[in-house]
Amino acid sequence: MSSDFSAFVDARVGPRGSLENLSQSEIDKLLDTGQGGLYPLFRRCALAVLNSGAPTDNAKEIFDRYRDFDIRIVRHPWGVKLEVQNAPAAAFVDGEMIRGIKEHLFAVLRDVVFISNEILASGRFDLTDSASITNAVFHVLRNARLLDYKARPNLVVCWGGHSIDAQEYQYTKNVGYELGLRGLDVCTGCGPGAMKGPMKGATIGHAKQRIEHGRYIGVTEPGIIAAEPPNPIVSQLAIMPDIEKRLEAFVRLAHGIVVFPGGAGTAEEILYLTGILLDPANREQPFPVVLTGPRDAAEYFEQITRFISSTLGSEALRRLTTIIDDPPEVARRLVRGMEAVREFRRQHSDSYNFNWLLSIQPQFQQPFEVTHAAMRSLELKREQPAHELAANLRRAFSGIVTGNVKEYGIQAIEREGPYELAGDPAIMLLLDELLAAFVAQRRMRLPGSTYRPVYRLVA
Numbered sequence: 132m133s134s135d136f137s138a139f140v141d142a143r144v145g146p147r148g149s150l151e152n153l154s155q156s157e158i159d160k161l162l163d164t165g166q167g168g169l170y171p172l173f174r175r176c177a178l179a180v181l182n183s184g185a186p187t188d189n190a191k192e193i194f195d196r197y198r199d200f201d202i203r204i205v206r207h208p209w210g211v212k213l214e215v216q217n218a219p220a221a222a223f224v225d226g227e228m229i230r231g232i233k234e235h236l237f238a239v240l241r242d243v244v245f246i247s248n249e250i251l252a253s254g255r256f257d258l259t260d261s262a263s264i265t266n267a268v269f270h271v272l273r274n275a276r277l278l279d280y281k282a283r284p285n286l287v288v289c290w291g292g293h294s295i296d297a298q299e300y301q302y303t304k305n306v307g308y309e310l311g312l313r314g315l316d317v318c319t320g321c322g323p324g325a326m327k328g329p330m331k332g333a334t335i336g337h338a339k340q341r342i343e344h345g346r347y348i349g350v351t352e353p354g355i356i357a358a359e360p361p362n363p364i365v366s367q368l369a370i371m372p373d374i375e376k377r378l379e380a381f382v383r384l385a386h387g388i389v390v391f392p393g394g395a396g397t398a399e400e401i402l403y404l405t406g407i408l409l410d411p412a413n414r415e416q417p418f419p420v421v422l423t424g425p426r427d428a429a430e431y432f433e434q435i436t437r438f439i440s441s442t443l444g445s446e447a448l449r450r451l452t453t454i455i456d457d458p459p460e461v462a463r464r465l466v467r468g469m470e471a472v473r474e475f476r477r478q479h480s481d482s483y484n485f486n487w488l489l490s491i492q493p494q495f496q497q498p499f500e501v502t503h504a505a506m507r508s509l510e511l512k513r514e515q516p517a518h519e520l521a522a523n524l525r526r527a528f529s530g531i532v533t534g535n536v537k538e539y540g541i542q543a544i545e546r547e548g549p550y551e552l553a554g555d556p557a558i559m560l561l562l563d564e565l566l567a568a569f570v571a572q573r574r575m576r577l578p579g580s581t582y583r584p585v586y587r588l589v590a
Contacts, residue, residue, distance in 0.1 A: 138220035139197075143205065144228050145212045146237045153211050157244055158204050169247055172353055176239045176370060177202050179356040180232060181215070181222040183363060184323075193357050194538060213240070231363045238275070242370035245274050250372065264496045268371070268379050269485055275369040277348060277384065278484045280316075284386035284473045286346070287465055288318045290400045291325025291391025292574060293359045302425040302458070303328030303391050309462035310389075311336020311345065315469075318384055320377075321349025321368060322359025325391040330364040348384070352377040358536035373498045374529060378403050383486045386472050387419040387465045392428045394574035395535065398435065398565070399528035401451075403495060405439060406521025408450040412490035417475050418450070419468025426456045431572065438565045442524065442558055443517045494522040501533040501540060503547050506586075511554025511562070527552055527562070534585025535575065549587040559588050 153161070164170045178200050182193055201216040213236065222232045250256055250267050257263040272278055280286075287310055291303060307317060307329030317333045319326035330347045337345035349365035352374055361368055371377040381388075382404060390401060401422075408418060422432050432453050439447050454461050473483070481488045499505065509523050530550050533540030544550075552562070566586070569575045575582050 139199075139217040140220045140223050140226075141216045142218065142223065142226070142228060143212050143214045144233055144236070146233075146240075153204065153244065157248065158206065158211070160247065161204055161240075161244070169243055173240065173243050174200070174202055176243065176353055176356055177213075177215075177236055178219075179360045180235045180239055181219050182357070183232060183235075183360040184221060213237075229363070231365070235361045235365065235368050238368040239370055242271065242275060246271060246370070246372050249274075259497075261491070261493050261496055264376070265379065265383070265487075265491065268376050268383060271371060271376070272369060272380055272384065272485070275367065277367055277369055280346065280484055282483075284469050284476070284483050285315045286318055286348070286384060286386050287315050287329075288381050288385040288388045289325065289329040289391065290320070290381075290388065290393070291397055292393030293320075293322045293324040293326060293396075294394075295324045295392060298425055299392050299428060300324060300328050302423075302428075302456075304332035305458040306389060306391075306423065306461050307332025308336045309458045310465065311338075311342070312340060313462050313466055314340060314342060315462070315465060316346035316348070318346070318348035318350065318381070320355070320359055321351050321361040321365045322355075323362055325393060325397075326359065327362040327364060328391075329389070330362065334364060350377055350380050350384075354533070354537045354539075357538065375496055375498050379491055379496060382407060382489060382491070384484070385418075385486070386469045386483075388421070389461060389465070390420070390422045392424045392431045392574070394569050395528045395531040395566075398569075399525050399532060401435060401439070402521050402525040402528060405443060405447045405450065406518045406525060407489065407491055407495060409443065409447055409518040409521060410490050410492060416489060417468065417471035418489075419465055419472070420451050421461050421464055422451055422453045423457075423461050424455065429455045431568075431574070434565055434568050438561050441561050443521055447517065447521075492518065492522070494519060495525070499526045499529055501530045501537075501543075501550075503543065503550055506530045506550040506552060509552065509554070511552065511558050513555055513558070524562075531566075531575075531586050540585070544585050549585050551587050551589050553589045563588050 161169045161173055178197055199217040203214045205212045205214050222228055256267040303325045310317060311333035317329045319329060333345060347364050347366045349361050349368045350371060352371045354374060371380055388404065390397065407413060424432060436448060436453065452464060476483055479488055509527055511523055534544045534550060570582055
């Protein structure tokens with residue numbers, strides 16, 4: 132299979148059920164290229180969707196290559212169409228945009244408009260208040276129709292690296308296959324690698340069981356979408372306002388979580404989840420979490436669990452189960468865990484589709500604006516509750532991800548050099564060992580380039 136990622140196409144496309152009509156004010160805002168206008172955000176997300184499957188995950192490189200890309204809204208008597216110029220040719224077949232990409236493109240339009248008008252500008256949500264943030268996450272997911280499912284809990288959220296090797300990718304497919312055979316649906320960050328593999332495997336498992344309406348949910352956000360564009364298997368896509376609301380969407384939607392090998396982004400997700408589960412308010416809530424990979428990935432998980440145990444304590448490890456090289460057992464563990472989830476939510480009259488009972492503290496919800504000053508001032512010290520230390524460690528890894536793959540982070544590193552991280556010597560040593568292992572295992576190497584660290588640990 133080959134795709135031409137260097138050619139360009141001009142086209143006009145109509146929606147497929149996501150958003151047929153826009154008001155004049157919505158169109159004006161979408162086409163406003165000035166400060167406060169939505170055009171730069173919409174263009175960036177649209178280009179990422181059209182660039183799905185590209186061989187690079189370097190956001191700066193993508194935006195430089197398609198610097199002449201343009202997208203406009205055209206009003207018709209029956210609704211709106213999108214007019215694209217200098218779009219990636221790989222998004223088209225014989226001049227027609229691939230249907231899945233078209234659906235993703237209009238999902239971007241739907242969510243960009245909804246978040247701007249209903250979440251940010253309406254005054255309905257106080258985004259400094261924890262309960263209101265959760266309510267905003269709920270409304271974005273409901274508007275994207277991700278909460279329409281009416282059946283027993285069966286949604287597995289899968290996390291892992293977007294740039295993994297062939298053996299690890301095949302393993303994610305094997306696990307997805309076992310999940311699909313057991314009637315479980317899959318939600319991921321929607322990109323390539325460990326986000327695509329479980330979905331691909333689940334499609335085969337669903338097909339063998341004659342499950343015609345399996346769900347392959349992708350949840351992303353504007354800062355990461357260029358490096359991790361939606362893969363073609365995603366059947367339902369949601370764009371969240373920022374990384375924190377994306378992470379909250381994952382844990383509110385999930386009935387269980389599987390974590391595959393990855394790098395700094397996967398460590399960020401594990402620390403986020405562990406920090407939430409360490410909150411005393413969540414002690415009794417069942418939430419199956421399985422760390423898994425092929426035999427060769429055992430060392431990766433040993434390093435992760437050693438880091439968590441040494442920084443957050445043994446209670447953190449109690450909420451995590453590690454299963455190496457056994458896809459059927461991973462799936463069986465999720466099935467058993469979901470029975471406990473179903474019973475708990477039934478007893479507490481909580482929704483099967485959105486976990487309202489899960490306590491998420493503000494430090495896990497408030498957006499962390501990654502700057503050199505913010506990274507330097509992170510509290511990476513033991514004199515704080517374990518879930519608060521987890522929140523700060525999560526922010527540290529979020530900053531590293533930003534420097535690795537996000538356009539503004541890459542530019543900041545080019546201008547000012549690596550981010551600095553400081554804290555207790557013992558924590559700094561553990562962090563240094565973990566990050567060095569990621570680099571040595573090429574888990575923080577971008578395709579086609581030698582990894583240059585975007586961080587520096589200081590005393």
